Amino acid sequence: MTRMIFEEAIDLAIADAMAADERVLLLGLDVPMLRAGLYARFGARRVLAAPISEGAYLTAAVGAAMAGLRPVVEIMMVDFITVALDALLNHAAKLEAFTHGRWRCPLVVRSACGAGYGDGGQHGQALWGLLASIPGLGVVVPSTPDDAYGLTASALAHDGPVVVLEHKLLTKNWLEFVGSGGRPGLSFDVPAAGHEGEVRRAPVPLGRAACRRAGDDVTLVSLGVSVHRALAAAALLGAEGISCEVLDLRSVRPLDVDAVVASARRTGRVLVVDEDYRQFGLSGEIAALIAEHGVSARFARVCTDDTIPFARHLEEAALPSVGRIVMAVRRLLAERARATRSASAPCAVETAP
């Protein structure tokens, strides 16, 4: 076990894979400076500087992966992945299905995500729901340095495409680059346990959630920075006599359905704490899975509802916070059982003219 910071753990996982396998290479905009340690160790033939041409270099990486390499592509911020989304949506993620598993695409995409430092709505999105909606594409969102190493290592060992999202509040360098910019006296709500910790240097399997706190009254399902917010809320609620279980999904796709459903069945109440957009994403998916498994559980969610505003106080109010989680759990416990069927008339049928 070694103590290290979040991004060091990801760098180490990549370095270990590069040292073990000549086919692993790193490419992307600014990687010689962003990942200077890897550049100095492996040289320009393994760490390739790219122009700001994400569409071209991500699709090229798909081709390189198909032809025998195992590329790691850095997309600076996940907000910028949209200009290259075709590479993932229509190519990397489709290959295995199109060939019935006869050809696969071992590709890792590393990208910074998340808000909480006042950079506006085009540089602080989570977007893991958008990515995880694509069949064939893995998406992981570590919340601790140990998982950062372990999930990256598993992504590198996987023979299909996986996106590794590192939250900027957890990474010292990103927060320094885009948050403080070296200004003293600026503070951000950085969860200490996510920022730095012991790393076992062992893979963490894709698709397995971790129970971070056991409880009986309500299950908080979360990932990334929000896990730490959920844990802080659970501690506060514990003092009120409310017992919260906290599940860290770690991997959005594949999703640990069994863990979520089992916990929901036991507590009967689920609160999803998700920094991604509320509608048409992960939180709704979890509600659907619980319902599909015949579990009748009270359900609520604390997510990001709209475009993230620039002003710090508005941003803070828009993101999942300890305060919002505590309120939502209290409401969830106060609500009585679901209303019985209403007596209102069935809907009117509209026919085409």
Place this chain on the structure above:
Amino acid sequence: MSDLDREGLYRSLRRIHAFEEAVRSLWNEGRISGEMHLCRGEEAVAAGVMAHHREGDAVSCDHRPHGQFVARGVPLVDVLAELLGDERGLCAGRGGHMHLFSRRHLIATTGIVGAPAPLGAGFALALMRLRPGAAAFAFGGDGAANQGLFLETLNLASAWRLPLLLVCKDNGWAVTTWSKDVSAGDPVARARAFGLVAEHVDGMDPLAVWHATDRLLAHVRAGRGPAYLHARCARLDGHFLGDRMVRAARDLHEGADMGRVVVQSATERRGGRARDRARALLRMGRQVVRLKRGLGGGNDPTRLPPGTLGLDAGARRRIDDEVAAEIGAAVRAATQEAA
């Protein structure tokens, strides 16, 4: 051919400069959050191009938008208040430095590199239909010139003969990457290959920028298709304020800190060949030296030699004083609002 207003051009340059210095102070004080990409080093491009802006023209900007907003005449207090995240800002504090919009002035910003070009093409399409003779201006950098969005726009704008002026503010850097290391071909030749009229210009010289823009816009406004202006300029503050590379280049301690990590990595067991590792270290060193060289005051387009633009020292001092008063008042008004 437009009339050249020498005093106006000088004033525009000084206004942009003074505005950015005011923003720097506010950012340093911690009153502005997030990234801050000042356009110090690009003032002559913004001033020289925007001097040709006419009411009804549209402008799309990249993540370094302040120069264009100041030159466009967007109320400075509104922009400053927006940067401060104030409810009374240009976008009610919702947009911020990289997402400045003024519908009234038809000027917009995007933080997605390359995107101003096709947005500008769309502006041009609308103008062609709604306001013949008007032009759209799209600003981007040399980094953006390698983005698919930009390269596709060269073709689209030309095929549709859009009234679009694409302006490349070439400061040499794509974030921390030296653009030439990752670019092929000559940018002006690229544009010409797509049928645009295109010119290289010294982006440090406001007068040269003014004349080049004048020539290109005559073509654009006449409905003969899009144009491309490639203006070599400077980047005096790194990619953004607090840029680690700039600090490493300027501050021995910071540089040594970064260097230690890199050298340690270079000596790890199992890795590239010794030759590759040495070359990587050498390249990194060269980048820092190159960056440091670019930060020098000799690259400041607002430090004009005496007699430039035909203005004597007295006229310049008068304008400087007026600009200082204007910016000072705007800062006071915006910070009072924010308080």
